[in-house]
Amino acid sequence: MLVGILILLLFASTPQIAPPIQGLQLSSVRDMFNEIHNGHPHEAIDMMEPRGTPVHAVVPGTIRKLFLSKPGGITVYEVDEKEVYCYYYAHLDRYAEGLHEQMRVAQGDVIGFVGSTGNANANAPHLHFAIFELGPAKEWWKGKAINPYQALVEAIQRTK
Numbered sequence: 474m475l476v477g478i479l480i481l482l483l484f485a486s487t488p489q490i491a492p493p494i495q496g497l498q499l500s501s502v503r504d505m506f507n508e509i510h511n512g513h514p515h516e517a518i519d520m521m522e523p524r525g526t527p528v529h530a531v532v533p534g535t536i537r538k539l540f541l542s543k544p545g546g547i548t549v550y551e552v553d554e555k556e557v558y559c560y561y562y563a564h565l566d567r568y569a570e571g572l573h574e575q576m577r578v579a580q581g582d583v584i585g586f587v588g589s590t591g592n593a594n595a596n597a598p599h600l601h602f603a604i605f606e607l608g609p610a611k612e613w614w615k616g617k618a619i620n621p622y623q624a625l626v627e628a629i630q631r632t633k
């Protein structure tokens with residue numbers, strides 16, 4: 474019983490994902506979850522990539538929301554199949570053609586392209602990537618941010 478709970482906690486703290494950027498290197502990710510950006514806790518990891526770099530779904534799941542936000546610009550909220558986590562991809566240049574809400578995606582499917590929409594510096598396109606743990610109501614806009622750093626590191630290591 475206790476072991477089961479511990480295993481569950483382990484899973485809950487680092488969901489298993491694939492890298493959102495093909496060929497992502499360890500040197501491209503840094504634990505910036507607790508940094509203050511624009512006066513707010515960042516609660517995400519930024520990956521600097523050239524504009525137009527494809528962004529891949531990190532898990533199989535469903536596109537829950539395509540949202541245009543002032544800070545995040547063109548964004549995608551993807552929920553996993555068990556609706557435990559919501560994956561947030563922001564500052565996209567554009568969506569993949571045909572992407573729509575409630576669409577099922579496989580892990581690795583291209584969902585959009587790196588850009589600098591929202592409050593990103595136009596000269597520093599990047600993917601802003603966050604993971605939210607969904608509450609019982611599964612509302613995409615209300616998750617609790619968890620640190621994606623370890624999950625990203627493990628995802629990169631699995632590709633080696």
Ligand SMILES: [Zn+2]
Pocket residue numbers: 515517518519600601602
């Ligand atoms: Zn960011």
